[in-house]
Amino acid sequence: MSQEIIDIVQNYLTPNIPITLVSQGAEAVVFTTHVHPYLPQDSNKTGETKYIIKYRPHKKYRHPVIDQQLTKKRTLGESRLLAKLYQIDGLKVPKLIACDQYNGCIWLEFLGSQLPDNNGFSNLKHFLWWNKADPYNNVVKESLLKVGQQIGILHWNDYVHGDLTSSNIVMVQDKLGVNVWNPHLIDFGLGGVSNMVEDKGVDLYVLERAIISTHSAFSDQYVEWIMQGFSQVYEQHGATGEKKLKELLKRFHEVRMRGRKRTMIG
Numbered sequence: 170m171s172q173e174i175i176d177i178v179q180n181y182l183t184p185n186i187p188i189t190l191v192s193q194g195a196e197a198v199v200f201t202t203h204v205h206p207y208l209p210q211d212s213n214k215t216g217e218t219k220y221i222i223k224y225r226p227h228k229k230y231r232h233p234v235i236d237q238q239l240t241k242k243r244t245l246g247e248s249r250l251l252a253k254l255y256q257i258d259g260l261k262v263p264k265l266i267a268c269d270q271y272n273g274c275i276w277l278e279f280l281g282s283q284l285p286d287n288n289g290f291s292n293l294k295h296f297l298w299w300n301k302a303d304p305y306n307n308v309v310k311e312s313l314l315k316v317g318q319q320i321g322i323l324h325w326n327d328y329v330h331g332d333l334t335s336s337n338i339v340m341v342q343d344k345l346g347v348n349v350w351n352p353h354l355i356d357f358g359l360g361g362v363s364n365m366v367e368d369k370g371v372d373l374y375v376l377e378r379a380i381i382s383t384h385s386a387f388s389d390q391y392v393e394w395i396m397q398g399f400s401q402v403y404e405q406h407g408a409t410g411e412k413k414l415k416e417l418l419k420r421f422h423e424v425r426m427r428g429r430k431r432t433m434i435g
């Protein structure tokens with residue numbers, strides 16, 4: 170990780186906003202902080218509340234003007250999308266707190282927690298690993314049904330994720346029950362509006378591949394539960410929902426077949 174990028178972000182934020190590095194992806198560098206971008210400092214006296222700062226660094230290989238335009242477009246695009254998704258009934262995504270498109274920065278609500286016994290951050294991938302000793306327990310089943318419902322709500326509203334891996338689903342423990350986990354969808358950098366069954370089928374396929382690659386022994390059952398939850402959302406919408414679901418499942422199957430053929434041929 171380049172210290173240069175951390176210094177740029179720290180310099181931009183000023184030393185009043187201490188940051189901790191979380192990850193460096195292809196697109197963005199992600200930090201946490203305990204300081205809210207515009208509320209008074211004492212609004213987080215206990216220091217319990219954390220925020221995410223997602224920063225899109227300058228890409229040296231791009232022309233500076235194009236780079237600035239792209240950064241602005243992508244930062245604003247992800248922020249607008251998140252703001253819209255946050256308003257959809259039942260859909261769980263992080264709350265957008267602030268957006269500085271000129272500096273490529275988004276502030277978000279921090280979701281999730283560390284899993285017990287050093288099992289890592291509570292994304293779906295780690296959550297399933299954490300449960301591997303009893304892989305089909307009821308908490309896993311209920312959680313995967315809810316994962317499917319989240320994707321169902323997203324797709325039913327004609328939005329797609331674009332990078333639906335098990336790391337981009339964060340499991341948030343319910344305040345009222347230690348065994349209740351509510352999946353939230355994060356990282357909408359490649360997301361957008363789409364009513365195309367192809368885009369939705371690809372979302373489902375990407376998640377299926379992610380689960381097969383990390384939890385192959387249990388993936389059939391896991392994907393079945395996710396698809397059960399997904400289908401429930403469509404079935405709630407009567408004949409129209411059933412019809413759309415049928416088309417979508419057909420395309421998901423086709424995307425899967427194409428993927429298998431590609432893997433076989435190489």
Ligand SMILES: Nc1ncnc2c1ncn2[C@@H]1O[C@H](COP(=O)(O)OP(=O)(O)OP(=O)(O)O)[C@@H](O)[C@H]1O
Nearest residue numbers: 192194195196197199221263277278279280355356
């Ligand atoms: N709202 C959030 N709450 C908690 N953790 C988050 C949040 N947003 C991002 N993260 C953490 O930061 C990581 C990277 O975030 P994100 O996926 O949005 O960035 P990215 O650069 O697109 O990543 P990648 O290229 O790896 O997909 C996530 O996997 C997650 O661990």
